[in-house]
Amino acid sequence: MTTFVRTVELGSLSKAAAAQQITPQAASKALGQLEAHLGVRLFHRTTRSMSLTEEGQRLYESAKPSLIGLEQALESTRQTREGLAGPLRIVGPRTVLLSVLGPVLDEYSRLYPEVQPDIQLDDRIGNWVDDRVDVGFRLGNPPQDGLVMRRLFPMQLAICAAPSYLRKYGIPHTLSQLETHRCSAFRRPSDGRVVPWHVKVGENIIEQHVRPAFCTNDEGFELRAVLAGEVIGQLAVPTAASYIRQGRLVPLLLEHIVDNLGLYIYYGSRTAQPARVRCFIDLVIERLANSQEFVLSDEALLKAHAHILEH
Numbered sequence: 001m002t003t004f005v006r007t008v009e010l011g012s013l014s015k016a017a018a019a020q021q022i023t024p025q026a027a028s029k030a031l032g033q034l035e036a037h038l039g040v041r042l043f044h045r046t047t048r049s050m051s052l053t054e055e056g057q058r059l060y061e062s063a064k065p066s067l068i069g070l071e072q073a074l075e076s077t078r079q080t081r082e083g084l085a086g087p088l089r090i091v092g093p094r095t096v097l098l099s100v101l102g103p104v105l106d107e108y109s110r111l112y113p114e115v116q117p118d119i120q121l122d123d124r125i126g127n128w129v130d131d132r133v134d135v136g137f138r139l140g141n142p143p144q145d146g147l148v149m150r151r152l153f154p155m156q157l158a159i160c161a162a163p164s165y166l167r168k169y170g171i172p173h174t175l176s177q178l179e180t181h182r183c184s185a186f187r188r189p190s191d192g193r194v195v196p197w198h199v200k201v202g203e204n205i206i207e208q209h210v211r212p213a214f215c216t217n218d219e220g221f222e223l224r225a226v227l228a229g230e231v232i233g234q235l236a237v238p239t240a241a242s243y244i245r246q247g248r249l250v251p252l253l254l255e256h257i258v259d260n261l262g263l264y265i266y267y268g269s270r271t272a273q274p275a276r277v278r279c280f281i282d283l284v285i286e287r288l289a290n291s292q293e294f295v296l297s298d299e300a301l302l303k304a305h306a307h308i309l310e311h
Helices: 002-010 013-020 024-038 054-082 097-111 163-169 176-180 219-227 237-246 275-288 298-310
Strands: 043-045 050-052 086-092 115-121 135-140 148-161 183-187 197-201 204-208 212-216 233-236 250-252 258-267
Touching: 002 013, 002 024, 002 054, 013 024, 050 054, 086 097, 086 275, 097 115, 097 237, 097 275, 135 148, 135 275, 148 163, 148 197, 148 237, 148 275, 183 219, 183 233, 197 233, 197 258, 212 219, 219 233, 219 237, 233 237, 237 298, 250 298, 258 275
Parallel strands: 086 115, 086 135, 183 212
Antiparallel strands: 043 050, 135 258, 148 233, 148 250, 148 258, 197 204
8 A cells, every 4th residue: 555655646656666665576566466456457557657547546545544644653653662751561579579679660760750660569470461561570480481581680598587586596507497496488479378498408499398487478577577586587588688798687507598590580572672661671681680789699698697606
């Protein structure tokens, strides 16, 4: 249809082809296919000129307004892609995302105030297409096939306690000794099940079942109880790292820390992204990829663990 309208407006098939940056042969083929589809001739052709048939004139008058509307819609979409305004739909798990992503979102909102972040925290794995997600985050293993994903940093899980707890109840030196300690557990919001701790034993990751003295489906409440010295908890290091560095939490049973999982960012395409989405992805990768803020080295863990033993 574009070739047809351009030919009418410019008076020649070769000019229409040049305007669309295609070959005259391609333009002639497109016009021939349109005529074959309609079963009528649209142009009277001679070697030197072209003129509309009656059917061609009728088609041009009817199609031109619709084609203008389509071109305007395409241009509007192109401008939206290039503009830094509009909604930004983000999904991710409740666990750690607030502490990890919060500062990045604050910075992004300052840089691009016309964008409206729409953040959904949900531990379930939803349907990326149906939920109309621009950018997603995932804890654990890589997300589903068909998405572009990048691991931002390893997700460590460390057994931690406050110094006040250890002074009151003692220090567990083996996994079996946890049976005599007050442990916290996380209750999965999706089905209400108590999630066992996952610990590293040799090269394997096994489930460590604990008898919870405290149970919650909110990471913030669990962290609060551990900081208060009421329980021992297995915490995500991105959430606990700053408290460990401050000496408010002590990592325990270091040989059993899990670090085989990761925090992933994922999205639908490497190139066909609106500017607001592309800028957010770039900022996340710049601030979080391989970040040492949310990961504790072996040296840092040993130092934090030794501090309580000295006291």
